[in-house]
Amino acid sequence: MGDTRATVLETIADTLVERAEALLSRVLQVAVTGITASGKSTLAQELAQILTRRGRNSVHIAVDDFHNPRYLRHRRGRESAEGYYFDAYNYPLLKKLVLEPLGPGGNLIYQARGFDLETDAPVEEALNKANPGDIFLFAASFLLRPEIVSYFDYRIYIDTDFEVAEQRGVDRDAARLGSWENAVRLYRQRYHAAQRIYFAESNPVQYADALLKNNNLAEPILFFRANHPNS
Template sequence: MITPREHVLGRIADHLVGLGRPLRVAVDGITASGKTTLARELTALVAARGRSAAHLSMDGFHHPRAIRHRQGRDSADGYYLDAYDFSSFSRLVLEPLGPGGDRRYRSRIIDLRSDVAVDEPPVPAPDDLVLVVDGSFLQRELEWDEVVFVDTPFAVARDRGTRRDTELLGGPEQAGHAFDQRYHAASRRYLDEVGPAERASVVVGNEDVARPVLRRIGGRADAVVNLFSYGTLQAPSVQIEHFGRTLVGKEDVLPGHRQDWVTITDPAVVEVSGTDRHPIVRRTGDAADAVAGTMLEVTTAELAAADVYEVDDYRRALVRLGSGEVAWVYLQA
């Protein structure tokens, strides 16, 4: 049975699979928020959906110690301003994978543990690559196709980080001091100056790693996106239950697809919709096939709520409707 974490991260993977090629994805957040673990899991879920995927850590793009510690080992400003070589990362990774790039990128320029520069050959990127990169301060200077912000309270992240880094930093007291004076002080500056959660296209609450919360998906906090519904999401009662309002929509059709039916076993979904028999759509590619429905305008928080509502028989994909509008739709998984 799929776990709550797999369900939420699977929805993010569905979202990424439906977007451009290649795709440059940041996994951002405060220090010890759970970025690396989430990035690795997300990369595996994207690959499981049939798209090329790779994970890269900003650990391989640190400045040498002489630069990143030049303001002092405990300096928050030093960590914020001097830790990462963003210029090299942009030139060697983001630009090659961007429009007009040669699709040959570097996976690292330094071995962090030994503090030795490395000059490895570029990695050729498949046309459909989703590159998932985890690190801190990723929206300060860099431009991405998608950003997943891992939203974890400071107290929770501090506890995780000090336990993780106790041996590395010389004991629990020293680790706690490093987080208070350097890592999280820099993270607070980042949140204040950049507002990374508001700018991110996906926000996931990671306080409870077993039960993460999908808070937003599909764009920034003020974005509005199209969602085509052919089933229960058209019902005002379902909309009010999950979105707190009735949605603005207009009739449309989805060409090249055919509707079938699926039996829902999730009691919460059955209770809200009033039935265990839900329509489901699959792509046929036949121009004679079409599914009627409604194109709804939703916020990115409401798209996240729809992702949580839909069971795993459905996967969200980006389609072009009969009207010419582009919209998200839940298709047969």
């Protein structure tokens, strides 16, 4: 039997706090990534709650708030895997509003959201000021791709089998996607097919500082890179 989820989460939180304390003048930017429906947003939210209980200021940035407009996202077709990988997200906007201001030499002034999927329109919000030592958790599928991988100080890859993630995703998204059948088709032809393009281009696991096997939500298995002090 593996460690409980609570134990694993506390161990990850320990590591993030240590990394944040080593950065004296800026924030810690953490990628929480994996295939669609692997459990990225859930993990980021759980970690944020633990860090808050410890008195650490953390911010969960939902990268879904940095999509491209629908006409760009679907220009190759609603079910296109290439369209999802290459056209779904506005990485230049994410860099401009968040990653660069929070990175080395940045002014720590950021905007948490850039686009509203429901209205299919850009978002203009009041700017926020981060403080050195804050921990920013970014949750999305393609964070370890060439355009943005270097912006992250720590990278957590959630390793969930395609079959398991598909079942979770279809159960979650069937109503939003119109039907169970539509959801299955989109997961297979668009969302998860796009992940295979991503794997071929980026081999994202090579960049992971921590890997979380997440098929069993109650008892995930945590691995650290070999030179990690907890490995």
